[in-house]
Amino acid sequence: MSVTANAHVEGHSDDHGHHHKETFVTKYIFSQDHKMIAKQYLITGLFMGALGILMSILFRMQIAWPGESFGIFEAILGKWAPGGVMDADVYLALVTIHGTLMVFFLLTAGLSGTFSNLLIPLQIGARDMASGFLNMLSFWIFFLACIIMLCSLFVESGPAAAGWTVYPPLSALPMSQPGSGLGMTLWLVSMFFFIVQSLLGSLNYIVTVLNMRTKGMSMTRMPLTVWSFFVTAIIGVVSFPVLLSAALLLIMDRSFGTSFFLSDIFIQGEVLHYQGGSPVLYEHLFWFLGHPEVYIVILPAMGIVSEVLAVNARKPIFGYRAMIASILAIAFLSTIVWGHHMFVSGMNPFLGSVFTFTTLLIAIPSAVKAFNWITTLWKGNIQFNPAMLFSIGMVSTFISGGLTGIILGDSTLDINVHDTYFVVAHFHLVMGISALYGMFAGIYHWFPKMFGRMMNKNLGYVHFWVTAVCSYGVFFPMHFVGMAGVPRRYYENTAFPMFDDLADVQVLMTVFAIVAALVQLVFAFNFIKSMFYGVKATVNPWQATTLEWTTPVEHIHGNWPGAIPQVYRWPYDYSKTHDNGEYIIASQDYVPQNVPLFEGEEELEH
Amino acid sequence: MTALLTIIVLILVGIAIWQMTKIFELSQIGRSNTQIATDTDNKYNGYLMVAFMIFLYGLTIFSFVKYSKTLLPKAASEHGGEYDALMLVSMLVIFFVQIITQFLLHFFAYKYKGKKGKKALFYADNDRLEFIWTIIPVIVLAGLILWGLYAWTNIMDINDDDDPLIIELYAQQFSWTARYAGEDNVLGDANVRMIDIDKANVLGVDNSDPNAMDDIIVKEVHLPVGRKVNFQIRSQDVLHSAYMPHFRAQMNCVPGMITHFSFTPTITTAEMRRDPMVVDKVSNINERRAERAALGEENSDPWEFDYVLLCNKICGKSHYNMQMKIIVETEEEFNEWLASQQRFGDSMAAK
Ligand code: HEM
Ligand SMILES: [Cu+2]
Ligand SMILES: [Cu+2]
Numbered sequence: 036m037s038v039t040a041n042a043h044v045e046g047h048s049d050d051h052g053h054h055h056k057e058t059f060v061t062k063y064i065f066s067q068d069h070k071m072i073a074k075q076y077l078i079t080g081l082f083m084g085a086l087g088i089l090m091s092i093l094f095r096m097q098i099a100w101p102g103e104s105f106g107i108f109e110a111i112l113g114k115w116a117p118g119g120v121m122d123a124d125v126y127l128a129l130v131t132i133h134g135t136l137m138v139f140f141l142l143t144a145g146l147s148g149t150f151s152n153l154l155i156p157l158q159i160g161a162r163d164m165a166s167g168f169l170n171m172l173s174f175w176i177f178f179l180a181c182i183i184m185l186c187s188l189f190v191e192s193g194p195a196a197a198g199w200t201v202y203p204p205l206s207a208l209p210m211s212q213p214g215s216g217l218g219m220t221l222w223l224v225s226m227f228f229f230i231v232q233s234l235l236g237s238l239n240y241i242v243t244v245l246n247m248r249t250k251g252m253s254m255t256r257m258p259l260t261v262w263s264f265f266v267t268a269i270i271g272v273v274s275f276p277v278l279l280s281a282a283l284l285l286i287m288d289r290s291f292g293t294s295f296f297l298s299d300i301f302i303q304g305e306v307l308h309y310q311g312g313s314p315v316l317y318e319h320l321f322w323f324l325g326h327p328e329v330y331i332v333i334l335p336a337m338g339i340v341s342e343v344l345a346v347n348a349r350k351p352i353f354g355y356r357a358m359i360a361s362i363l364a365i366a367f368l369s370t371i372v373w374g375h376h377m378f379v380s381g382m383n384p385f386l387g388s389v390f391t392f393t394t395l396l397i398a399i400p401s402a403v404k405a406f407n408w409i410t411t412l413w414k415g416n417i418q419f420n421p422a423m424l425f426s427i428g429m430v431s432t433f434i435s436g437g438l439t440g441i442i443l444g445d446s447t448l449d450i451n452v453h454d455t456y457f458v459v460a461h462f463h464l465v466m467g468i469s470a471l472y473g474m475f476a477g478i479y480h481w482f483p484k485m486f487g488r489m490m491n492k493n494l495g496y497v498h499f500w501v502t503a504v505c506s507y508g509v510f511f512p513m514h515f516v517g518m519a520g521v522p523r524r525y526y527e528n529t530a531f532p533m534f535d536d537l538a539d540v541q542v543l544m545t546v547f548a549i550v551a552a553l554v555q556l557v558f559a560f561n562f563i564k565s566m567f568y569g570v571k572a573t574v575n576p577w578q579a580t581t582l583e584w585t586t587p588v589e590h591i592h593g594n595w596p597g598a599i600p601q602v603y604r605w606p607y608d609y610s611k612t613h614d615n616g617e618y619i620i621a622s623q624d625y626v627p628q629n630v631p632l633f634e635g636e637e638e639l640e641h
Numbered sequence: 642m643t644a645l646l647t648i649i650v651l652i653l654v655g656i657a658i659w660q661m662t663k664i665f666e667l668s669q670i671g672r673s674n675t676q677i678a679t680d681t682d683n684k685y686n687g688y689l690m691v692a693f694m695i696f697l698y699g700l701t702i703f704s705f706v707k708y709s710k711t712l713l714p715k716a717a718s719e720h721g722g723e724y725d726a727l728m729l730v731s732m733l734v735i736f737f738v739q740i741i742t743q744f745l746l747h748f749f750a751y752k753y754k755g756k757k758g759k760k761a762l763f764y765a766d767n768d769r770l771e772f773i774w775t776i777i778p779v780i781v782l783a784g785l786i787l788w789g790l791y792a793w794t795n796i797m798d799i800n801d802d803d804d805p806l807i808i809e810l811y812a813q814q815f816s817w818t819a820r821y822a823g824e825d826n827v828l829g830d831a832n833v834r835m836i837d838i839d840k841a842n843v844l845g846v847d848n849s850d851p852n853a854m855d856d857i858i859v860k861e862v863h864l865p866v867g868r869k870v871n872f873q874i875r876s877q878d879v880l881h882s883a884y885m886p887h888f889r890a891q892m893n894c895v896p897g898m899i900t901h902f903s904f905t906p907t908i909t910t911a912e913m914r915r916d917p918m919v920v921d922k923v924s925n926i927n928e929r930r931a932e933r934a935a936l937g938e939e940n941s942d943p944w945e946f947d948y949v950l951l952c953n954k955i956c957g958k959s960h961y962n963m964q965m966k967i968i969v970e971t972e973e974e975f976n977e978w979l980a981s982q983q984r985f986g987d988s989m990a991a992k
Pocket of ligand 1: 088130197459524
């Protein structure tokens with residue numbers, strides 16, 4: 036292994052003296068450089084995320100002030116909000132596209148796509164991804180998926196509206212709702228391309244991590260970021276193909292009259308020919324991806340948070356091996372818990388018992404991670420950079436949201452909260468907000484690496500604190516709405532007088548949501564302004580140990596101007612001292628990975 | 642009102658932070674501007690960590706005080722009592738953990754805020770500690786799992802012991818229908834292919850099945866208190882979910898398949914209306930409705946508590962208004978009501 040890696044290192048550095056001439060197109064558009072592709076993913080993902088958040092504001096306004104007329108509805112939704120009053124079908128469409136954009140486009144492609152691309156080669160000491168061409172291809176397929184999804188917003192009958200899980204028969208029968216016509220076709224086609232890009236990307240990440248590590252970079256010397264991207268890619272390769280098949284079968288049911296998911300249907304006055312299919316089968320296929328998907332979203336965030344916490348606490352991450360073990364355990368278990376989304380789907384209740392068991396098992400590695408993060412802060416010398424704040428925020432929301440998972444994972448308790456706002460509150464905290472915080476942490480932390488400039492920290496502080504208050508302000512009270520029995524995906528709750536006394540909470544949550552959305556503008560401003568006018572970054576602004584901070588601030592193709600640095604130690608030698616209490620390197624509280632062990636220094640068995 | 646208050650508070654918080662950053666910035670003039678946290682940043686953000694922790698606890702208390710009374714009243718079914726107990730214990734466990742871990746997280750963040758010259762402790766590992774916090778969740782979760790699984794097995798064991806009442810719940814976009822099995826307590830066969838709208842056979846009940854003749858098709862569910870009910874659940878078009886929150890009951894309605902749920906109602910509608918929590922909730926709600934009525938708004942008549950069946954699986958445009966009333970009453974009242982309903986055989990013969 037190390038021999039081949041070595042050979043590669045030398046072979047590549049040789050042919051790096053001569054530089055191919057870059058044109059604007061090859062540098063910024065059809066770039067094969069992983070750093071540029073990372074930025075492309077980031078900006079595209081953020082754009083899609085901004086749209087998703089805008090949609091959430093629109094439908095939150097509808098829930099808080101049901102049936103009210105708003106000029107902004109009329110302006111944005113046009114004929115779908117006659118007189119400024121949102122239409123019920125459009126409500127469902129907004130919820131659906133919001134979920135899709137957030138989960139897939141922002142937090143899968145935008146998060147994992149950005150940081151896997153940026154950090155894998157830089158942190159393992161490789162000049163680029165295993166295949167730059169495939170990498171470029173996967174971004175452009177992603178871009179195509181985005182375009183198709185955006186087009187679906189403009190079709191006459193409206194975009195897909197069956198919920199982001201697109202359960203058939205609702206999603207399969209155009210007569211069951213307008214969104215299941217052309218809008219759903221485009222949704223499926225877009226997701227098809229999305230899956231393809233995800234597979235191409237993941238394979239690339241896996242191969243790169245396995246084959247292209249620099250000399251000395253053993254698996255147990257990899258930063259936790261790389262570990263989490265690596266395992267995320269594996270989960271993606273295992274589970275996305277199953278979604279692909281579900282989507283293909285659904286397309287066949289829709290367009291070619293097959294009956295994989297449909298049976299015994301009478302709708303709009305006529306019996307349809309479908310016979311023998313089962314919607315429950317679709318649910319199994321969907322959630323076989325769907326559950327791992329939430330870990331695809333959260334693992335990269337966990338990796339980023341682990342790294343940022345260590346750097347800014349000036350301490351090693353606590354329990355490095357346990358962290359790796361829990362990533363692996365989560366990855367394995369995440370593929371056998373999908374049934375907890377289906378306790379009351381009509382599947383065999385015995386299966387429900389099995390899934391309860393596996394689900395509560397997965398709580399254990401998650402708990403270990405949370406405790407390890409907290410211990411990492413203990414006796415640290417904490418530097419409150421914005422990335423650090425978001426990392427601490429992530430630990431907080433991950434705990435809050437994870438704990439309610441204990442309720443939902445228990446088949447008995449799930450009976451009465453399944454598909455209520457309790458679920459919405461749970462997954463937003465544990466997956467949505469946590470992963471988003473992880474992503475922000477990553478952006479603030481590696482902005483200097485991506486753009487060569489620093490983001491403004493004071494704007495970062497405002498961004499964090501207001502977002503932190505508002506996220507809890509939206510999603511903590513939401514648990515009560517769920518416990519009161521309010522189902523999700525309701526256009527308004529006024530049809531049930533028993534929900535009247537929740538009107539205040541709904542308003543409260545919407546106000547918090549609007550403020551949260553507005554403060555993201557501070558981030559957008561900071562991001563764009565810093566890109567062009569930020570303070571110039573130094574080589575290693577956060578005084579971190581990992582290899583990406585040994586590359587020059589100005590990007591070059593191939594990452595290191597000279598030979599690739601060799602690695603001699605694990606990535607968490609922060610505040611390590613000699614026996615006499617002096618730092619290993621005098622007056623510097625960290626030892627980069629490429630610094631050989633000193634005489635008498637022992638490499639701890641982590 | 643709350644809205645206005647929150648907006649004001651948030652704006653004030655925003656202004657305060659903005660002003661603070663301004664002060665920081667002014668005090669930074671002349672010093673190097675690296676955009677890396679300084680000791681001052683560390684200090685203020687450390688304090689904010691404590692403030693945030695107080696906010697989090699405050700929000701928790703506020704929500705409990707203010708919103709507890711909006712929650713569902715006590716369970717009106719036999720298994721519901723156990724459900725509520727398990728929920729309570731699980732909630733206690735998670736709130737206990739939540740309060741402690743959030744405290745540690747924010748307190749450590751505050752206590753160990755950075756300062757120039759301070760040394761962090763190189764502390765990479767401790768097998769004992771990690772073992773402890775692996776094993777404690779294992780034990781607690783094992784307890785909850787065992788209890789949960791025991792309850793689940795009982796709830797999902799749907800059998801014909803104790804002479805259950807058999808009722809079919811039938812879902813379609815966007816309404817519910819119920820079918821009682823009649824004297825023989827056996828439902829007649831049915832399939833969507835036998836639906837005949839002209840003859841008002843909307844459930845597709847088999848005309849030729851003798852079991853079907855005494856079936857009773859209604860738009861309101863009546864249940865006798867204390868008698869087990871076995872629901873057989875069907876859908877004719879898309880997925881729906883039969884959600885009866887007051888009974889802690891839910892099961893999806895799947896086209897092409899019959900799903901099942903069973904419970905024993907224990908509290909009649911009349912009794913539930915006298916329950917203190919329900920009385921409180923109803924008067925609360927009616928106050929609001931009276932306010933709205935005074936403004937001349939629609940949908941503001943006084944409300945009386947009733948059990949209800951809701952649709953809880955996205956099913957299209959009117960998903961939000963797919964409901965049916967459930968009435969739990971005494972055996973006699975129930976029998977009287979049932980006797981007054983038309984039988985399927987008679988309704989067909991009438992055509
Ligand atoms: C400003 C922030 C956000 C607000 C106010 C918000 C609000 C909501 C609400 C109220 C719903 C439920 C609608 C319903 O069921 O009727 C919802 C659905 C959803 N949200 Fe968010 N959300 C936000 C951010 C996010 C983020 C960051 C994610 C990323 C994971 C996300 C993912 C989802 C998903 C997957 C759904 C389910 C969609 C469906 O049911 O089909 N949201 N959001
Ligand atoms: Cu899951
Ligand atoms: Cu429905």
